[in-house]
Amino acid sequence: VPYGDCLCGRVAESGELLMSESCFTDTRHERRYGGMQAHGHYIVPLKTKGDALLGVMFLYTNTHPSWYQHSQEVLLSIGGLVADAIKHSLVKEELARYRNQLEELVAERTGDLNQANILLRKEVEERASAEHQLKIIREQLRNLSNHLQNIREEEKTRIAREVHDELGQSLTALKMDLVCLKQELPGLQPDLQERIQTMSGLIDSTITSVQRISSELRPQILDVMGLCEAISWQAREYQKRTTLRFDLNCEQVSINKELTTELFRIFQEALTNVVRHSRADRVCVSLHQNAEQITLEIGDNGQGMPPEKINAPQSLGLIGIRERVLFFGGEVEFQGEPGKGTRVIVKTPLKP
Numbered sequence: 001v002p003y004g005d006c007l008c009g010r011v012a013e014s015g016e017l018l019m020s021e022s023c024f025t026d027t028r029h030e031r032r033y034g035g036m037q038a039h040g041h042y043i044v045p046l047k048t049k050g051d052a053l054l055g056v057m058f059l060y061t062n063t064h065p066s067w068y069q070h071s072q073e074v075l076l077s078i079g080g081l082v083a084d085a086i087k088h089s090l091v092k093e094e095l096a097r098y099r100n101q102l103e104e105l106v107a108e109r110t111g112d113l114n115q116a117n118i119l120l121r122k123e124v125e126e127r128a129s130a131e132h133q134l135k136i137i138r139e140q141l142r143n144l145s146n147h148l149q150n151i152r153e154e155e156k157t158r159i160a161r162e163v164h165d166e167l168g169q170s171l172t173a174l175k176m177d178l179v180c181l182k183q184e185l186p187g188l189q190p191d192l193q194e195r196i197q198t199m200s201g202l203i204d205s206t207i208t209s210v211q212r213i214s215s216e217l218r219p220q221i222l223d224v225m226g227l228c229e230a231i232s233w234q235a236r237e238y239q240k241r242t243t244l245r246f247d248l249n250c251e252q253v254s255i256n257k258e259l260t261t262e263l264f265r266i267f268q269e270a271l272t273n274v275v276r277h278s279r280a281d282r283v284c285v286s287l288h289q290n291a292e293q294i295t296l297e298i299g300d301n302g303q304g305m306p307p308e309k310i311n312a313p314q315s316l317g318l319i320g321i322r323e324r325v326l327f328f329g330g331e332v333e334f335q336g337e338p339g340k341g342t343r344v345i346v347k348t349p350l351k352p
């Protein structure tokens with residue numbers, strides 16, 4: 001029924017309660033059908049509390065139905081209840097639709113998230129495995145480097161010994177022969193005597209060179225007297241050749257040969273750096289042992305190691321020190337501040 005048409009259309013348009021006394025006399029009752037009996041109507045607007053018209057309810061009555069004020073109010077309030085019920089169910093339907101949509105959305109998102117999660121987990125696993133591999137490779141490299149270091153050290157020891165023993169003995173024998181020669185030929189011409197004297201001097205200085213070269217390769221004192229003595233010896237050698245002055249504060253330590261060698265080589269590298277880079281005139285070396293660890297510290301009063309050099313990939317000397325210390329499960333600290341000197345502090349545990 002269109003708005004404004006017949007009784008229902010009128011109520012739909014006006015929103016007002018309507019009573020029709022008789023279908024035959026009421027001209028507003030425009031819709032008719034064959035065999036229609038005489039009847040009246042109440043047409044009730046279905047209005048919610050918010051005054052929205054949701055529809056109309058039409059009731060058949062006998063002709064001339066009663067039209068009291070209270071029955072009108074009852075009809076209107078029934079219309080209101082029905083409208084509210086309809087509204088309620090509409091809202092419920094909408095809510096259900098909304099919820100379904102939301103659930104679908106959540107399911108979709110959850111699916112996406114699960115997918116992303118699986119990918120992420122895979123990535124994390126892959127990264128962890130790569131890191132693990134990297135760790136193994138680093139460890140292998142460190143072991144290899146240590147192995148090579150040991151071989152070099154053994155080689156140096158062998159060469160040092162051979163140079164010292166073989167060359168040294170031959171030179172000493174030569175020198176003794178020369179002395180004999182001089183004694184056995186007393187009437188020798190002065191210029192020949194002088195030549196013998198020069199030869200003897202040359203042999204002496206060669207013996208000194210051989211001893212120096214052999215010590216530089218590997219100081220025997222390291223194997224015989226230990227780290228503390230070797231450090232003192234090395235300091236004395238530097239004091240002879242340079243203007244550097246040393247403050248030594250070293251104590252005897254009881255450690256195995258391998259660690260002794262490593263710490264001595266680290267000390268030598270740090271010392272070379274002092275000479276090459278620091279412009280210092282004083283070096284302070286300390287070596288201490290307690291129940292857990294050995295601490296070796298080399299400090300200078302020079303211009304200070306630039307902080308950016310500490311972890312620079314070009315600082316191969318420092319990397320070498322760090323790797324050696326790490327191999328022994330220890331740690332190293334390089335402290336450098338412009339104008340405030342440099343300190344290299346090495347700590348290695350006694351029990352690995």
Ligand SMILES: Nc1ncnc2c1ncn2[C@@H]1O[C@H](COP(=O)(O)OP(=O)(O)O)[C@@H](O)[C@H]1O
Binds near residue numbers: 304
């Ligand atoms: N005692 C020091 N005083 C000042 N600078 C230093 C000292 N030791 C190291 N450095 C700086 O750190 C850098 C890296 O040292 P290193 O790795 O031993 O390499 P290298 O000695 O071959 O240059 C040096 O080039 C130098 O600039």
Ligand SMILES: [Mg+2]
Binds near residue numbers: 269272273317318
């Ligand atoms: Mg260096």
